[in-house]
Amino acid sequence: MATEGEVKQAGRRAAGHPWFHHLSRVGLVARGLLYLLIGWLALRIGFGAGGGKEAERKGALQMVADGPGGMVVLWLMAAGFAALAAWQLAEVLYGRPVPDGHRFHERLGSAARSAVYAGGAAVTLGFLFGYQGTSSDKQSQTFTARAMGEPGGRWLVLAVAAGFLVWGGVVIVNAVRRGFLEELDTGRMSRAARRFVQPFGIAGNTARGLIGAGVGVFLGYAAITFQPDKAKGLDGTLREFAGSPAGTWGLLAVAAGLLVFGLYSFCEARWRKVDASGPSW
Secondary structure, eight states: OOOHHHHHHHHHHHHTOHHHHHHHHHHHHHHHHHHHHHHHHHHHHHTTOOTTOOSSHHHHHHHHHHSTTHHHHHHHHHHHHHHHHHHHHHHHHHOOOOTTOOOHHHHHHHHHHHHHHHHHHHHHHHHHTTOOOOOHHHHHHHHHHHHHTSTTHHHHHHHHHHHHHHHHHHHHHHHHTTGGGGGBOGGGSOHHHHHHHHHHHHHHHHHHHHHHHHHHHHHHHHHHHTOGGGOOOHHHHHHHHTTSTTTHHHHHHHHHHHHHHHHHHHHHHHHBOOOSSSSOO
């Protein structure tokens, strides 16, 4: 029987393997591709040419499947998302070798990202095997209705809504303060590359934060008013930007931000710190 120390050491070696790093970069490319496609679908909706497709993961996966080598790309995406989930799980288990250590809130963030990426891998695999599931709007409404039907469920929904709002706010602040640069190996970047990446990181992360906060607002409103059908997923939240004071231009601006975040994800695939000693990503 292997001891706990031996198991941890084996985990560290696996997380530090070069192939694991390469596969994780594939996952960052997959994330970028999804955001590019979702942003493109949102742009088409903004211009009135959505063709009935939803601006969310399911619509993006269908676009990949319809393209050249679609099935191969989807398998690579599933593997990449699984590697991203394992990467974040490694940070939860082992932390980061930084001067002040990997603090509790950082481990909590890594755990949340691991769950999101694992969900991305599961959804992609399900799509490959013919299960497309329901839209994010339906999923959000179903979760809200079921939760609110249980004792204390309303508070659970409000807690989830608060989580989305906090996450969105943190992402926006991190974008404005250029905190994302700490995750990049800027030493390997030229001055021109840094000038290119910074505005992409600011605009892309701001758009992502706005959408996360928007999901939280609709979940919170659904819980406060006892109207589960008011909860919205990614597609519904994006469409609501068209109904904001900014009108269609609001949706187009956020859609453009998602496109930019997709491009920024490709930059992360090139320069993200994923090859330090051990699982110190």
